Amino acid sequence: MSTAPASPPAIPELFSNEVADRLTEHHITCLAAGSVGSVRIRRFFDPAQCHEIMHALETCEMGSYDEVLVQPRIAKLGPVAYDFYGDGKLREEYWEYAAQSARARSTLLAGGDPMALAAAEVARAWGDEVRPATSDGRDMFAGIVREINNGARMHFDEVIREFAGVLDQAPIAQIAFNCHLSVPSAGGEAVAFRRRWRPGDEQRRDGYGYERSLVEGEPAAVMRADLGDAVFFDPRNYHLVEPVEGAGRRVTLSFFIGVTGRGPLCLWS
DSSP states (O other): OOOOOOOOOOOOOTTOEEEESSOOHHHHHHHHHTSOSEEEETTSSOHHHHHHHHHHHTTSOOEESOTTTSOSOOEEESOOGGGSEETTEEOHHHHHHHHHHHHHHTTTBTTBOHHHHHHHHHHHHHTSOEEEOEETTEEOOOOEEEEOSSOEEEEOOOHHHHSTTSOSSOOSEEEEEEEEEEOOSSBOOEEEEEEEOOGGGGGGEETTEEOGGGGTTOOEEEEOOOTTOEEEEOTTEEEEEOOBOSSSOOEEEEEEEEEOSSSOEEEEO
16 A cells, blocks of 8 residues: 655744743854844843833933934934944044943842843853953943834844944854843834845935835744843844834843854944
8 A cells, every 4th residue: 555755854944033941052153154033032031120120221311323314213321333433433432421321221230230141141151251342452332221112224233344343353243132121012023034235225225224125025033022032133134123003112132242253252232
């Protein structure tokens, strides 16, 4: 009696969303290699820790990205290289703002710094040191607290392409980290597309953002998160944040991770 041939084994999707309870070295290497679209770590921060940070933030003055270039407005605590880059280096104001912001963030969690907790967990997963990236030998700021309620336009982040020469390190891969300190009841998802920047894309650029039609038909990783979840993805791919639709706020602790190929990871914002 003949039998039907066995079905071939399923081929894993190469831009999937992975969900886990703890970050591992394998997650980081898969993100660096581009074999997963995103990794979500459940309860990277305990919800009680998130509530404590949000309560402490009520007494912190939040700035924003350069509102001439970045609309809708995105509130934040801490500097990003984007706003302080000129003539191939970071302007001196960056370092002043970095020191001020680090002081403000340093007591948000039980009198301590939530960034220290996040960096320690990444280091544990990687099995090696995690250090601040440096620019001209000075430690860069990592760990902005950012509130995006009205969405963020589609863009990419690639330090080597956008800010050549700023980092003393030369990352071979870049990973974005976003730990959700407050989540809305609906909306606010981040979406990453399996599509990198190409020179011709500049004809379809508007300020810091690009037309969404550039990624039509491309595989997408839709990243939904619960309170305390951390989401990791490759920001060199085009990505965006959908507007909040329900009640609540979308607030994250965010930074970039540089994989250098020499052991330690480097962090910056």
